[in-house]
Amino acid sequence: MSREGQTSQPKYLRIAAELRGALERGDYQPGDRLPGENTLAADFDVAPLTMRQALGVLRSEGLVGSRKGSGWFVESFRPIRRRGIPRLARGQWGSGKTIWSADDHRAPDVDQITVQEDTPPPEHISDVFELAPGETVCVRSRRYVMEGRPVMVAESYLPQSLVAGSPITQADTGPGGIYARLADLGHAPARFREEIRVRMPSAEEAARLAIPADRSVIKLARTAFDSEGRAVEINEMTMDSATYVLDYEFDA
């Protein structure tokens, strides 16, 4: 297996690292406007093009942003902490202690929702549901925003035969949401699996999340199993990788 060696680093990445260090030290505060590109280039003793490439790296990481006509600024958005496993009562646990600072107290809102019934499933969805050929799914597609900023899109898949005629096929599923309605149908989720990977966004994902094409996304697929071990829902989430800290707490 060949690997791309990294003996020396391109100059724009060195500059990006220096500027990242300055942000981490607090030389510039969230929301601050940065000096102009030419001023920064002079400060770092590089060509303006190199400076712009370095700023592009920090933008792909969500550390800085740019506004047409008013240059670069330090991102003020705090990452969102997403707890995969519901909090247990724990009192004694020193679980206020976290490695990364993130917003623990707010959840994003849904600003777009569509429901499509009777849709042919993608193959990997069909496989997990063990659907027979020709069986269809109900797809609930949502976008989440926080402070006006898209942070996640999510597609929930449910076997059509399981949910036909139920409130799950409506935009508003009522109190307790999908899981409460699955319980009404006799298929309450009893166990979850969450699978996480990271990749570059598709054009459509980058557009829906309004992120630069070179910022990666977190793909998080959550499968709900009922007490019989049947997969009853798969929620495929696509997150702006700069906005989330994922958090799992569990007993040894």
Next chain:
Amino acid sequence: MSREGQTSQPKYLRIAAELRGALERGDYQPGDRLPGENTLAADFDVAPLTMRQALGVLRSEGLVGSRKGSGWFVESFRPIRRRGIPRLARGQWGSGKTIWSADDHRAPDVDQITVQEDTPPPEHISDVFELAPGETVCVRSRRYVMEGRPVMVAESYLPQSLVAGSPITQADTGPGGIYARLADLGHAPARFREEIRVRMPSAEEAARLAIPADRSVIKLARTAFDSEGRAVEINEMTMDSATYVLDYEFDA
């Protein structure tokens, strides 16, 4: 909050998406050599430079690689599945069903290990351990490889006062590893927190993982708490984002 809009997509990203689709359809198989850049450029009706940029995107995703003098090939490396929560006996659970294909049966090996005692801790580590000013830590640094390929580097931090004189300060910690030795010291881990985020690699991380500078890394910080709720170990992992599927299973 301004966001970088994505009304139209650069051509190289469109081409990257087309080629990604071809790989997903199986037009080229893992390990296959791709046609030369000029041939591909002609096939996709773009300039060779655009084609090369598109290939660079797929390399940053770990889908293709390049070898000096023999061009581009389709990566044959299967992602590694990392289970955050130890498997429970479950029999009935349909948990063989996974969304993403990954290698469930092999674990990477350690090919580099160093242990440094009595080291001043980074601030965020000191905070979680609630160390007094001047207190130090023991740092165990490891690199993991699979099929000769670096896939993860990890730094374990432990309070120096807790582990001084114990096998935890040795490269080989003995059967059961760090957690068994913490148990010997009366601080068996009783609960874990795993925090996950994604960012671009530092120059040092890219070099140690031998990944392209534009491929993001997964940062996974695992904190072990003893039965009193005291943080006794923090393991900061840095993973090649193209090589891992993270997996958490838990009861509702």
